[in-house]
Amino acid sequence: MARRRSAVELKDPEVLHIPCPQCKQQLETPVEMLDQEVLCPYCKAQFQLRRTDSIEYKRRRQQEKEIRERKAGREWLNYAIIAVVLVLVFLLFLIFSSGGG
Ligand SMILES: [Zn+2]
Incomplete structure (x- = not known):
C-alpha cells in the first residue's frame, strides 16, 4: 500500500529575510507579505517589506555580480595577451626600422 504524500509538501514555503532598516534585525517574511507596511517587532519601526531588501535577493545579486566579474576577468586576460603581442x-x-637605416 503506497502512501501518498500530501500536496502541502509540494508547495514551496518561500520565506525571505529582510533586515529592519532601523535596528537591522532580520525579519522572516513570507512572500505573501511583500510590499506591505509592517511594524518591526524589535524596535517598532514602520517600514515596507521589499524583495530587493531581502538577504536572499542581495545574495543572488552578489552571486550574479561575481559571475560577471569572473567573466570580465577572463576578458581582461585576453586583452592583456593581445596588448603584450602588440607591444x-x-x-x-x-x-x-632602426637597423635598416
Ligand atoms: Zn527594527
Whole structure:
C-alpha cells in the first residue's frame, strides 16, 4: 500500500529575510507579505517589506555580480595577451626600422 504524500509538501514555503532598516534585525517574511507596511517587532519601526531588501535577493545579486566579474576577468586576460603581442610587434618594428637605416 503506497502512501501518498500530501500536496502541502509540494508547495514551496518561500520565506525571505529582510533586515529592519532601523535596528537591522532580520525579519522572516513570507512572500505573501511583500510590499506591505509592517511594524518591526524589535524596535517598532514602520517600514515596507521589499524583495530587493531581502538577504536572499542581495545574495543572488552578489552571486550574479561575481559571475560577471569572473567573466570580465577572463576578458581582461585576453586583452592583456593581445596588448603584450602588440607591444612585441611594435618593438620588433622599431628594431627592424632602426637597423635598416
Ligand atoms: Zn527594527
